[in-house]
Amino acid sequence: MTSGVASNSGSKIVVGVDGSDGSLEALRWAARQAQLTGASLHVVTAWAFPEHGTPFGIVFDLASLSDPTARAREALGRAIFDTLGDHQQIEVRAEVIPGDEAPVLLEAARDADLLVVGNRGRGAFVGMLLGSVSEQCVRHAPCPVVVVRNHE
Numbered sequence: 001m002t003s004g005v006a007s008n009s010g011s012k013i014v015v016g017v018d019g020s021d022g023s024l025e026a027l028r029w030a031a032r033q034a035q036l037t038g039a040s041l042h043v044v045t046a047w048a049f050p051e052h053g054t055p056f057g058i059v060f061d062l063a064s065l066s067d068p069t070a071r072a073r074e075a076l077g078r079a080i081f082d083t084l085g086d087h088q089q090i091e092v093r094a095e096v097i098p099g100d101e102a103p104v105l106l107e108a109a110r111d112a113d114l115l116v117v118g119n120r121g122r123g124a125f126v127g128m129l130l131g132s133v134s135e136q137c138v139r140h141a142p143c144p145v146v147v148v149r150n151h152e
Helices: 021-037 068-084 101-111 132-140
Strands: 012-016 040-047 092-098 114-118 145-148
Touching: 012 021, 012 101, 021 040, 021 068, 021 114, 021 145, 040 068, 040 101, 068 092, 092 101, 101 114, 101 132, 114 132, 132 145
Parallel strands: 012 040, 012 114, 040 092, 114 145
Antiparallel strands: none
């Protein structure tokens, strides 16, 4: 999914979106930064089937789920439109990549000028100041990282 006009600077901002309020705030911030700098915006969602057992031995029939990549792509498109509207001033590219969040974002940021993440997403430790994904990005990213705090 690509929309908007071509960027002039050749620079790229990668932003991770998982649907959480923090990631949507990061998307808003990254879009504004892309608009100010003329950069393109690469919006990335990562997903993976859970590899760990579930409580009480519950087993999900993953084969019966509809195409999870298509569902994630649809949710990402909705999140982008609901958050940014028809943001024609910048080039926006959306991508759903199978895998765990931090490694996916770090790989996507290999040729980026900036990586933007929310301070915490949908993880179990919601009370933490910095989530595990944002912490890994700050520690290992090949480019500068902006961690956007949620307004809560």
